[in-house]
Amino acid sequence: MKTAITPTREEDFAQWYQNVIKEAELAENSPTRGCMTIMPYGYAIWELIQEEMNKRIKATDTQNTYFPAMIPMSFFEKEAEHVEGFAKESAVITHYRLKTVDGKMDVDPEAKLTEPYILRPTSETMIGEATSRWIQSYRDLPMKLNQWANVFRWEMRTRIFLRSAEFLWQEGHCAFATEHEAMANVQQMLHVYGDFSKEILGVYSTLGEKTAEERFPGARHTFTREVMVQDGKALQTGTSHDLGQTFSKSFNIKFQSEEGKEEFAYTTSWGITTRMMGDIIAGLADDDGLVLPPKIAPHQVVILPFYRGDDRKDEIQKACLSLKQKLADLGIRALVDTTDARSSDKMWKWVKKGAPIRVEIGERELDAGSLSYVRRDIGKESKETLSTNDFLGKIDSVLEAMQTDIYEKHKAFTLDNTRTAKKLTDAEKWFKEGFKGFVLLPLSETEGAAFETVAEKYKVSRRCMPLDKPDHVIIAKSY
């Protein structure tokens, strides 16, 4: 069978992944090393993610802010573990002027900054400095801030959406009076991510805690949302950190308690990134391209007018536009593709772009007052012809069903490719046999040199200790 994307997932997953992105016009590599240009269709998906996530963040009484992208280098020096974590991938701004020499641009050596700036890899330091001034009393707590921003990490090896030198994210930074409240916030936000994944992204994820070696630099506990993509590798998209008093001590985030005592606050940070686009692509797309869950589809219903010649073109287009309006009245994002292309070309275009529902209206439907529609996740077998009114009556439930079916399918895939091992030797045997997926291994089996040898040999690492199985560790390859 011919697929819209070549090679297929089976043939070459990495190449398939890139072609899906290209064919769906989500993003492209930019001339700037390691950075991507997010194209209109890709950004529209990100905006839907943002919109819904922003709502959920605000529902936790967190306020949005904006801090500078450039961080004074000295800020990083204040937290030893943190610097070490990011030092190797920092982009540094050292000059503030260019000059032209022999027709060529170069930095002006005269214009060297006395203190260089780091392009933020994350904003704990910047926000820590500010909140140390903003927080005086226990009455100022909790202070729950968030920002939507770009961050920079000079990655050695980049992959579009999965790892790029610049990416977009949301970073929440909160301060609390007690350890208990901070921990509750960390847990709450992790579940905000988990629920979002299930309800909006249509992606099954495992929530868990990172082992010590995988923790965020400076954190006491790091919680994560791990997603299995279709080559069996793990994608970490969404983290929530308990920073304890690490940053409050480095940045002097102090408050006076009810008893009049001066105390250090407990801080947290949590974030999701444009890597979530990778969840959708690598996790849900198929050999015909993107498959979008309705809730993050820029166009939930794409209406294609089919006509022979120009005879009834206007009539058919009118019917399409009227349907679009009726869908809009129901709160459904619909698009009529009136572009002057062959119907089959338009059809494949929207298959590759993952539009959830494709509606076709041609002469047959026009005369019958009906329409035909196809679900992207099922394909042409799902094609159904029914009256426009019947369609309008059931479209909500069709989209709802599709949203959950996509999630259930991904969940089944993840569980089918997850095994539980009693002993490290079982895991080793499976990896040796070429097993691709998650192995749940008892925590005790991951301690010691034998584990490191296996991890090294099969390029697997500790992903997390699942919340519902805290005495086990998920072992897998990861991006």
Add this chain to the structure above:
RNA sequence: CGGGGAGUAGCUCAGUCUGGUAGAGUGCUUGGUUUGGGACCAAGAUGUCGUAGGUUCGAAUCCUGUCUCCCCGACCA
């Protein structure tokens, strides 16, 4: 950042070994026939051969530097 591969028309790529002045398929434009899971015919447009330098009468081709991408590692959301 180490090892490997690649950069030639919008896209996929041939041409490079053996130097002689730019090709195919597809897409695009125009006209016509078509049209419900990837149509066909005809005509047409398209290139600083990634980039900078060097060798040469002459460079896509040889040499050097450099940038970017892909794959496998090490590092990471």
